[in-house]
């Protein structure tokens with residue numbers, strides 16, 4: 029298969045982990061006789077620094093022209109604490125999601141047996157936990173009208189949803205549940221929010237088309253509790269943009285390390301793959317960033333194109349590195365294996 | 379001291395736990411020679427069932443006429459799963475918060491040594507955790523304009539904040555930090571939301587008036603992670619309404635049981651005290667509801683009127699009941715102590 033991959037390393041540790049993914053993808057290409065080509069482009073704080081814009085037109089063109097996008101991370105503290113910054117790195121990512129219509133964000137979360145003791149949660153709570161979060165990604169309060177009064181004393185953000193926006197991701201979530209454990213949990217705040225009540229209505233109706241799938245509901249505050257009390261109850265979680273942001277980051281600690289969590293953002297034609305950890309600027313250039321989340325995102329990329337066997341090889345190699353303790357210090361304190369060592373182990377194993 | 383207390387038992391387990399609080403308050407009144415009088419009023423699903431309204435005018439009048447309000451819990455599943463319900467129990471609570479201008483919700487969270495093994499989190503993660511969450515309670519997306527299109531296919535909720543709304547609770551949070559460990563963490567999503575950027579600006583300015591207090595910032599997604607990874611890092615958390623709802627419920631698992639967590643909602647003149655657990659309808663009438671959260675809310679009520687010694691006696695008695703294992707089954711599986719047994723133990727201990 030020929031795949032034309034746009035590579036957006038982004039900020040902080042983004043470039044170092046993305047580099048390992050490329051090595052691994054190349055190893056797969058060689059082994060399975062595929063042809064992967066890469067085009068690098070700027071995005072995020074680095075794009076602002078070099079071009080003034082977080083998502084330059086050239087980057088967008090490269091993405092539009094690609095089969096898939098491999099993304100690193102975004103964000104720089106110099107923009108976070110400046111409420112007056114006009115341009116922010118995150119705008120680039122939001123604009124890209126919107127421009128490519130990547131409305132479904134998919135985040136698998138799994139407790140690895142070899143890492144049970146790394147989790148802040150007790151082993152009996154997490155052992156066997158295995159869920160996937162479907163987060164709506166191109167609407168809601170992230171993309172609603174924003175307002176700041178001229179004198180700077182009043183601000184607002186609007187959260188809006190349409191039936192259409194809810195329904196397309198809902199079908200994805202139910203299809204995923206059919207291939208997993210036939211359960212969808214809708215996370216919302218229907219006792220307070222009008223948008224949540226629309227979600228409940230639309231999702232309940234669509235559920236009837238998937239009779240084998242059980243649907244249940246959780247208020248987001250309760251979900252934040254249940255995620256810790258009993259994460260094994262979840263199979264597919266379906267939720268709106270902002271709740272998905274919060275709940276999926278919370279869920280990320282279950283696996284023992286956020287350095288292992290991959291994600292896919294898909295739409296009707298394009299798809300983007302990224303580790304869920306952020307740019308982690310404190311770690312930049314130190315060789316301590318865990319490349320596995322990015323590498324597993326590459327596996328999701330291959331899955332997306334039906335290359336399941338290839339994807340499984342990457343997953344197997346990644347688990348092997350964990351089993352053998354060829355890990356960055358987030359997994360094994362004082363480990364001397366670097367980002368590159370881990371990437372190369374996985375590359376060679378393949 | 380004379381205190382005129384409005385009692386709103388509400389739904390589910392609300393009445394049973396509130397009854398224990400009243401016993402305990404009476405024991406305090408006797409011991410310390412105070413005069414507490416109570417007026418009961420309807421609120422929530424039970425008020426809808428009996429009067430058609432979740433917050434009847436008569437209830438509001440009793441509250442306005444009182445020195446403080448002791449509240450139970452609200453909510454009934456028969457309203458949750460009906461997206462067409464015109465009146466909801468929760469509206470009563472929201473309307474009451476608004477009518478009494480209870481803009482500051484205070485939720486202390488503490489890991490009790492005797493209960494460390496009850497938590498889903500590992501002992502080394504939670505031992506010593508002790509924080510208080512300041513959640514803005516009368517604005518934000520809960521109270522913003524709501525919209526549902528006539529054909530029912532579009533909905534929206536507006537999240538708005540003013541400088542004034544942010545600044546009044548911010549002062550409360552910083553004053554609390556001065557009496558605790560001098561640290562305030564603002565939880566927001568300033569990389570995406572305009573309202574969050576206003577929070578950051580206002581809070582940063584106010585921080586200058588409290589030079590002994592250190593201020594730091596966390597994005598809400600990261601906060602949801604940090605709450606589990608390292609809850610000991612928090613002293614005072616300050617945040618807007620919706621984020622506070624989610625983060626404080628998440629934090630509630632740290633203590634090992636949500637059945638222990640009290641809260642106060644305060645404004646310029648009125649104050650309301652309630653356990654943070656909900657109505658837990660499945661447990662209603664079974665005698666298994668833990669009354670301690672409600673009893674500790676009564677202690678916060680006494681604190682509010684400067685009756686610190688009295689409040690400390692309640693806290694001591696409650697801790698004693700935990701230490702001695704005179705607990706409901708949420709704390710000790712198969713315990714045969716009922717809600718009333720625990721309430722009476724604390725009453726007699728006093």
Ligand SMILES: CC(C)[C@H](C(=O)O)[C@@H](O)C(=O)O
Pocket residue numbers: 102103118121273569570599
């Ligand atoms: C960087 C930020 C805008 C982004 C989000 O909140 O969507 C990130 O936290 C994520 O979850 O992908």
Ligand SMILES: CC(C)[C@H](C(=O)O)[C@@H](O)C(=O)O
Pocket residue numbers: 219220249452453468471623
């Ligand atoms: C019942 C509901 C409206 C309420 C809220 O979300 O404010 C509750 O969850 C709480 O946190 O007090």
